Amino acid sequence: MLFLQLLLNGLQTGAIYALTAAGFALIFGATRIFHFAHGTAFTLAGYAYLFAWRAGWPGWVGALIAVAVATLFGMAMERFVYRPIQRHEGSFFTVFVAAFGVGIVVQNLVGMFAGRGLATVDTRLSFATEVMPEIFVAPILWIAIATAAVLFAALTVFLTRTHAGVALRALAQNPDLIRTYGLSANGISVLAFAIGSALAAPAAIVTAMTSGLNEAIGHHVMLISIAATIVGGIGSLRGAALAGLMLGVAESLALQFVDTQWAEAVSFLALFAFILFRPSGIFGVAMAR
Amino acid sequence: MIAYLSNLATQLAIFGILAATLNFIVGYAGIFSIAHAVFFGLGAYAGAQIALLLVPDVVLACLFAAAIAGGLSLCLALPALRVRGEYFVAASLGLQMVAVTLFAELKPLTGGIGGLVGIPLPTLFGVPVGVLPVALAALALVLLATALLARGAFGRTLTAIRDAESAAEALGKNVAAAKTLAVGFACAGAGVAGALYALHTSFVNVESFTMEYSVLVMAMVIIGGTGTLWGPLIGTVILLSLPAGLAFLPFIPPSEVGAIQQILYGLAMTLLMIFRPAGLVGDLSRGRATA
Numbered sequence: 001m002l003f004l005q006l007l008l009n010g011l012q013t014g015a016i017y018a019l020t021a022a023g024f025a026l027i028f029g030a031t032r033i034f035h036f037a038h039g040t041a042f043t044l045a046g047y048a049y050l051f052a053w054r055a056g057w058p059g060w061v062g063a064l065i066a067v068a069v070a071t072l073f074g075m076a077m078e079r080f081v082y083r084p085i086q087r088h089e090g091s092f093f094t095v096f097v098a099a100f101g102v103g104i105v106v107q108n109l110v111g112m113f114a115g116r117g118l119a120t121v122d123t124r125l126s127f128a129t130e131v132m133p134e135i136f137v138a139p140i141l142w143i144a145i146a147t148a149a150v151l152f153a154a155l156t157v158f159l160t161r162t163h164a165g166v167a168l169r170a171l172a173q174n175p176d177l178i179r180t181y182g183l184s185a186n187g188i189s190v191l192a193f194a195i196g197s198a199l200a201a202p203a204a205i206v207t208a209m210t211s212g213l214n215e216a217i218g219h220h221v222m223l224i225s226i227a228a229t230i231v232g233g234i235g236s237l238r239g240a241a242l243a244g245l246m247l248g249v250a251e252s253l254a255l256q257f258v259d260t261q262w263a264e265a266v267s268f269l270a271l272f273a274f275i276l277f278r279p280s281g282i283f284g285v286a287m288a289r
Numbered sequence: 290m291i292a293y294l295s296n297l298a299t300q301l302a303i304f305g306i307l308a309a310t311l312n313f314i315v316g317y318a319g320i321f322s323i324a325h326a327v328f329f330g331l332g333a334y335a336g337a338q339i340a341l342l343l344v345p346d347v348v349l350a351c352l353f354a355a356a357i358a359g360g361l362s363l364c365l366a367l368p369a370l371r372v373r374g375e376y377f378v379a380a381s382l383g384l385q386m387v388a389v390t391l392f393a394e395l396k397p398l399t400g401g402i403g404g405l406v407g408i409p410l411p412t413l414f415g416v417p418v419g420v421l422p423v424a425l426a427a428l429a430l431v432l433l434a435t436a437l438l439a440r441g442a443f444g445r446t447l448t449a450i451r452d453a454e455s456a457a458e459a460l461g462k463n464v465a466a467a468k469t470l471a472v473g474f475a476c477a478g479a480g481v482a483g484a485l486y487a488l489h490t491s492f493v494n495v496e497s498f499t500m501e502y503s504v505l506v507m508a509m510v511i512i513g514g515t516g517t518l519w520g521p522l523i524g525t526v527i528l529l530s531l532p533a534g535l536a537f538l539p540f541i542p543p544s545e546v547g548a549i550q551q552i553l554y555g556l557a558m559t560l561l562m563i564f565r566p567a568g569l570v571g572d573l574s575r576g577r578a579t580a
Binding site: 034081084085088091092093094095096097098099100101102103104105107108109111112219223226227230261262264265267268269271272275276279 | 321367368371372374375376378379380382383384386387390393394500504507511545548549551552554555556557558559560562563566
């Protein structure tokens with residue numbers, strides 16, 4: 001029974017991981033920018049929802065604000081940080097350090113203005129009821145899984161059936177050709193950041209309602225997103241989402257054998273193993289690195 | 290006042306060693322590790338245990354710490370051999386997170402969250418000695434070794450690997466050995482800094498070896514300028530004197546000094562990368578092309 005309970009908890013965590021990882025993978029796949037501030041978008045979205053909730057606004061308003069905050073943050077990062085750096089052929093490391101700096105600034109600002117430590121949104125949705133003997137499930141579990149499923153379906157349709165989506169995939173393969181066709185590589189790149197960052201918002205809201213936020217949560221989110229992207233295979237959105245789901249389930253199932261503080265270590269052992277033995281990931285194509 | 294300045298100088302020397310050794314792998318070998326605090330911590334625990342269980346001899350503690358940290362640097366060298374760039378940063382981040390959990394949980398070796406307390410005052414061959422002169426000597430040694438290694442054939446091999454790994458390999462350079470050695474040297478240096486830190490504060494716990502410290506050291510190297518001899522030292526002086534300077538500003542509440550310091554260096558990192566990617570001391574034309 002414990003196994004089933006942990007599996008269900010794992011699916012909920014996994015759905016959250018899958019959404020954030022897919023956002024990160026979308027941005028990295030399309031623009032080749034290692035968006036290390038993706039966890040910061042998550043933090044901002046989570047705290048935006050928290051503030052809306054504290055102000056007594058209805059949930060859907062808070063959700064809209066959270067999505068807007070994450071999206072604007074992603075677009076601002078592209079426009080004001082990454083684009084100036086790439087103009088002088090910034091190396092991977094330059095991009096990484098710049099994003100890291102932004103992450104530190106936001107983390108401390110959030111700590112100063114929203115308070116340090118755990119902050120949660122209390123809602124009826126996270127009250128668990130006993131659905132089977134010894135199995136407790138809260139409505140938020142189904143909401144998390146359904147949200148993730150709907151968003152992935154929408155994302156797939158967008159990437160395969162719309163002009164913007166096809167252009168986004170084309171950017172990943174050949175930026176020069178994009179320009180030849182008269183499309184703006186910069187515009188598509190902003191679009192990738194907008195969508196990728198928006199995907200972090202629902203995950204942040206669910207996290208705020210369940211395990212809670214803290215000002216440093218961005219690091220954890222970032223690490224999971226990177227781990228899922230690498231384990232799934234760089235450039236594969238499906239891989240990142242699946243790997244995110246698997247990491248969430250693995251972390252939860254591991255609790256049968258170890259204490260909670262080791263849950264994160266499970267993800268990193270998986271990441272470490274993949275880096276050492278299969279750097280191209282599950283769905284990845286072999287790449288020269 | 291003398292005690293305050295002596296404490297600040299010791300901290301400067303210890304973090305100077307950390308920044309200089311991290312710069313050695315980041316600036317010359319292109320191995321961007323965000324796990325330097327792990328090896329600092331390994332050295333601190335190793336040095337503390339030697340002092341607690343055997344004798345508080347500062348040289349012995351440093352040597353033991355260097356051996357432990359250098360030996361375990363294989364944890365960092367292995368992924369560095371397999372992958373570079375983004376992948377390696379991810380691996381080193383993972384190592385940092387797992388190591389903090391290990392430090393907090395392995396109570397017999399590290400004292401857990403409570404840490405190791407009551408580390409005796411350091412001696413040298415039985416004579417009581419301050420940490421400051423030893424730390425300064427160690428810093429000088431590390432800088433000398435960095436300068437010599439960087440100028441010699443080994444340094445050129447490393448920069449060749451940094452700039453074009455396959456080209457270096459094609460020229461018959463043993464890439465795996467060079468990377469492993471460079472990581473080993475840097476981590477052993479961080480271990481020495483850790484042992485000195487343990488003897489200086491006479492108390493160590495996991496809070497000094499978290500990702501914040503890895504990032505702080507990384508910020509010192511970057512703000513000063515990677516791949517330069519003096520850049521990391523200048524970065525160390527700037528970042529360590531920042532909290533002291535902020536404490537004198539009356540309008541900042543003392544509880545927020547830490548946060549404001551972090552905001553300042555975070556901003557400095559981002560703005561430098563946008564406008565001056567080579568750092569304060571770095572050579573502009575060179576810093577841009579490295580990857």
